[in-house]
Amino acid sequence: MTSEIQEKGKRAKAASYVLNIKTTSEKNEALTKIAEQLLIDQQAIITENAKDLAKGEEQGIPASTLDRIMLNSERITAMADAIHLLVKLDDPVGKVVEHIKKDNGLQIEKRSVPLGVIGMIYEARPNVTVDAATLALKTGNAVVLRGSSSAKFSNIALVTSIHCALAKTAVPTDAVQLIEDTSRETAKELFHLKDYLDVLIPRGGKALIDLVVNEATVPVLETGAGNCHIYVDEMADYIKTEKICLNAKTQRPSVCNAAESLLIHPAWFQTYGTQLLTALQQAGVTIIGDANVCQAFEAALPATEEDYGTEYLDLTISVKLVENVYEAIEHIHQYGTNHSEAIVTEDQVVADTFLHSVDAAAVYHNASTRFTDGFEFGYGAEIGISTQKLHARGPMGLPALTSTKYFIYGDGQIRV
Structure with missing residues (x-):
């Protein structure tokens, strides 16, 4: 029997190939629809968020963590505003980073391309659900989201809204996947989902980040705790x-x-x-x-x-x-x-x-x-703040979610 992780990873991988050829205008239309849908659905989202808050209070979750979980009209509006800002930002995909013309006539272009499928594992903050999904879509990436049990109802409501929006666009709904099973077993399975994930990004406290860095076999983009x-x-x-x-x-x-x-x-x-x-x-x-x-x-x-x-x-x-x-x-x-x-x-x-x-x-x-924040640095929403030194460092906006590919154009050249 295929697990939820395997099934949703497979769907995200398939969707990433479709996303790879979507135009900037198609991606921006999808983002605009998501922003609109979040505002339409805000009362339903707040209602589901209240379930998480009530459960958290019963479990004695600290007030600071409850503040991270809490969604209200102001915060949902801020999410929508951040998405509209994201729409206005340049699409980093397809940029020619380097151009080389060889003596034999070969034209070599190094272009920015999507990473593919991004895995996100994060704690408490449901706004990460929207930030990660929209940044991924803007850069042509599919995303597999795995939030914590403390924000489970909120995350399901947010992804339901996102799917509703994407259904009206050229972007496949499978491009955004939420793992609803928040058990430790699913987390460990996600750490090793190399067949479907191209990178895994942890976002949360030091214990979570250390766990992912030490155990994952999927390449990790490390975000750090903030002392x-x-x-x-x-x-x-x-x-x-x-x-x-x-x-x-x-x-x-x-x-x-x-x-x-x-x-x-x-x-x-x-x-x-x-x-x-x-x-x-x-x-x-x-x-x-x-x-x-x-x-x-x-x-x-x-x-x-x-x-x-x-x-x-x-x-x-x-x-x-x-x-x-x-x-x-x-x-x-x-x-x-x-x-x-x-x-x-x-x-x-x-x-x-x-x-x-x-x-x-x-x-x-x-x-x-x-x-130190993606919005303040002009990136729109952020996928996290990287404290490592390879590939990306600091607030990770759109450019951090791309890789590069070489495009070589010839006219019958062979190597001798």
């Missing part, structure tokens, strides 16, 4: 620092580009540290600090070694004093996840040292880490 740091230098402007830290920590603490660790120069801390930590505390942030921080700020809880490596995903931040930019860089390389790192300083030399030395997908000078 993001802000280093406040001796020459940091206080007003900028407070704005950046509050935004990076509190604007949406449950996402991977939120700041989790604060590193502060002792001289700056002596003048402004209590003021900054008070502002964070008043915004609802729990401070976990080293001995110096706890001594200066009574409300701080003592930090352990584990705290410095934790992606909290809620209103908690670790705070540590470091002697200079080099100690900050060393700390980040020890505890960071190669995601997003920031420095606040008016000293350009120190800033350049930080930006060039820190090993991360995105580095910031005097700005919040919250900008």
Whole structure:
């Protein structure tokens, strides 16, 4: 008996060959229909999402995770808006990356082409269902989606809406497949679906990502957890620092580009540290600090070694004093996840040292880490944020979902 994974993988593979020859206008029409259908179906989607939220509350799922799962009219409208932006973006498929003309008359073109079939395994956030499906379709890829049980009803509702839209277009509905069985067995089967998947992308917490990277035989595009740091230098402007830290920590603490660790120069801390930590505390942030921080700020809880490596995903931040930019860089390389790192300083030399030395997908000078996002970078929706170095790094938009193929044009040439 064929499993759900095998059956849907097979369908997606067949659909990928059809997608491969669809025009940009046909793909854009399908995306536009999806955006329209999501708005038409939003009440049904919200109703199904409420089932996931109710189940999550019964199971004691943390508030930060429930926030990731939650869909409302505003968020569904934002999904539709992101799709409309995606329609306006250039289609990367078919671009001539390189052209070579040989002395024998051969014309060699290196062109961008779809990857084929993308597998997505992700936790909690149902918006990933729409992001992954629409980015895949724009680039001529089929997609096999495997969300978590915590958002099962939401994901089914979203894919039902997508299928309804695709049925009105030239793009096959089989191009978007959702694995409804969220058991561990189906996840493990997906890891080894080499006959049908060309790449597997995990999106979620460190445990999920490590599991996929360590066990999958399908090629993996690694997205990383976000233990993001802000280093406040001796020459940091206080007003900028407070704005950046509050935004990076509190604007949406449950996402991977939120700041989790604060590193502060002792001289700056002596003048402004209590003021900054008070502002964070008043915004609802729990401070976990080293001995110096706890001594200066009574409300701080003592930090352990584990705290410095934790992606909290809620209103908690670790705070540590470091002697200079080099100690900050060393700390980040020890505890960071190669995601997003920031420095606040008016000293350009120190800033350049930080930006060039820190090993991360995105580095910031005097700005919040919250900008590491496909939409903010002008990619429309994103498939994830890659923290690896091969093929793609940082927010992965349309170009990251293409490969290349050589097209060679001749007139009877033979090799001698």
